[in-house]
Amino acid sequence: MKRLRIIVLIILTTKAAMAQDAQPLTLPEAEKQFLQNNLQLLAQRYHVDADNALIDQARKWNNPSFSTTLGFGTLNKVQPFNIGSGGQFEGNIDQLILLAGKRNKQVQLAQWNAASSAAAFDELMRTLRLQLRSSYYELYFLKETEKTLREQLSNLQKILDAYREADSKGSVAHADVIRLQALQVGIANDYTDLRQQELAASLNLQTLLGSPLPVTPVVAGDVLQQYTIGSFTLQSLTDTALANRPDLALANTQLQQANVNYRLQKALAVPDLHVGATYDKNGSYAANFVGMTLGIDLPLWNRNKGNIRSAASEIKAQDALFQQQRLNVSAEVANALTRIQFLEKGSGWPDLKSFNTEYDQLIAEVASNFRKGNISLLQFIDYFNSYSDHVKHTNKFLNDRVLAYEELNYTTGTQLFNTVN
Template sequence: MKKLRIFGIAFFFLSANSRAQEARRLTLQQAEALFLQQNYLLLAQRYQVSADEALVQQAKLWDNPSFSSTFGFGTLEKVQPFNMGSGGQFEGDIDQLIRLAGKRNKQVQLAQWNAATSAAAFNELMRTLRLQLRTSYYQLYFLKETEKVLKEQLNNLQIILDAYHAADAKGSVAHADVIRLQALQIGIANDYTDLRQQELAASENLQMILGSPGPVEPLVEGDVLQQYKLNGYTEQALTDTALANRPDLQMAGHQLKMAEANYRLQKAMAVPDLHLGATYDRNGSYAPHFIGLTMGIDLPLWNRNQGNIKAAGSSLKVQGAALDQQRLAIAVEVNTALRKISFLEKSTGWPDIKSFNGEYDKLIDEVAKNFRKGNISLLQFIDYFNSYSDHVKHTNKFLNDRVLAYEELNYATGTQLFNTVQ
């Protein structure tokens, strides 16, 4: 069992190292460039924008004229198919639909607002996916930072265990101490396994967003925390920024404009359109080669588009309420994001994390050395080791939460207030 467990841990490290070597290392700038080029959802939405812009051009086109004709087939007494000679008959009619009450212009306006909504939907999708990208990117980064420490702990612990196994075989240490160290190893290995599972999930999300078939690994240069500061932004200023830049609010505004344009169009549809045309009759009229002007119009006796007009009016009220709701949601989201940042930044009484981590790293190294020399007890060593593992996991989680809190404020305002991509 002992050999099997050691083999399992060794295989896990080898497979982890293999995956790490295969991973493509990307800075956030490189990741976002890849995201803009290869994300399939963005590509699909771009095609949708192009399709809706094409509909604007379609709405500007006039209706095609229609042509009809009658060919002479003689009489019942004498059938002469397609008899169009001197004694035959031919009649031709051409008709053009003339839309009245500005229907064509109103259809163009409706198509234009629909295209504008589609463009805003593209920006909204990009805003949402960018948050997901950065969430997965930084989550994977901080998980990797924790993994480095846990892997080093396991390596150091394995060295100590090997020495204890040799000493146990000679009878110079208590076998119970070996069991306690093995239990500590299993606990840390279990934490490492859980961590790797979280890494795989974050890596999978990142690959999907980037459209990358292979794994990627964050390459963060410098202190990422220094790039995230409020810099005196007030809640009102941030709310105003969000109201001016949020693409989902722009979508709601465009949808209201669409509803207004549709309401005007449906009212215009109650006005009948005019059919204007010309006719030619070779021998069927009172005079040979007759030509005439034709005009026609529907009589709005029963159908005056009442239902569509009422429905369009109700939709207009719906979109107005949706726009008000979106404004409220934006204010709440900005407030919530600021409160989250404020809560995380109130840890001013805590030690400086960077310097504290350095001191803690030195401390745990000294603990391991002193334990091997027999200067501290097994219980003290286990306590230090567990405490250090918890500290590393909690610290990196806190740092990840802090970065993502600022990214959520970016998301809430619809801008890049804390743009780490230079």
């Protein structure tokens, strides 16, 4: 039992030591740090920049090509690099001209590819923001529960110390001391489990923020009053989601890419034109011959039919995925709204808040009356256990309620409930 007491004292003193190293942040401060330091977002930004650079590259013309023939004399008289008087020099320059609007289609394809990268960035932002807020509020409510359990352990330790002293004098039953110790073990175990959950949530939050220090959420006022469904309807929320969801925008850009690629593949079946000029010093019918060259590929063996059929099938595939994504969006919005309505129905948040205050006062009076001997040990243990369960269940419910609204933010792709604290 002496070892248990040492464990309890460590639990009660560890929190104060950890709080000195933790970084207190409000949610807006956390989101600002998240935007600046999250490495996944930074990497995706570089992908967007890279794809934007390819748009400019697609606009560029092909470089001209140059070829030459340098005179080496004759078989009877070898004269390396004889390009002077009586020697031979031939030069050719050639420029490829893309026909059928190939270059314009390549630019369009690069633009849609950049749009896909931008939509992917927004989708990553949407996903990580939900993770950020989920971890933030989970950590906040876990710390609220932890605060209560620490207070319980502290009060119980004082009562147990008094009972041990009375037990040594024979003024209380030793069995009562054992029962109080068992109660202490149960609460200490609950506290340990809670700390494991808190550490996991803290690690997730710290990773998302790219912070070298743990974070302590700072929530001012009644956080639940910042979330209310108001006049939003299923139809209005669904319309908002269809207009703003980045994953739906990504599916649409991929469909547009497929359409442009199909047009490009059809254009690639059209041969391109080579235009150039040639100069021949002494090898032609006349000295210093100058001529114009024209060339075109003959589409005899390859008319790009396979790529055209593949691109046409890809359009159908991307269209099916886009329509499926629209259905998913509508279903996710309906599910998120139903969850909120379920949590709100009969929750009686103002009554719950008042009830929490009354319960806090009640448990303080119970502890006081138990010290005075006005209530029995069994009554005290029953109240104590009920209070612990109430605090854990209440904070879990409050966390679930906040996350339900954040899930609706996520499913609509907007910040309908943008908290400020």
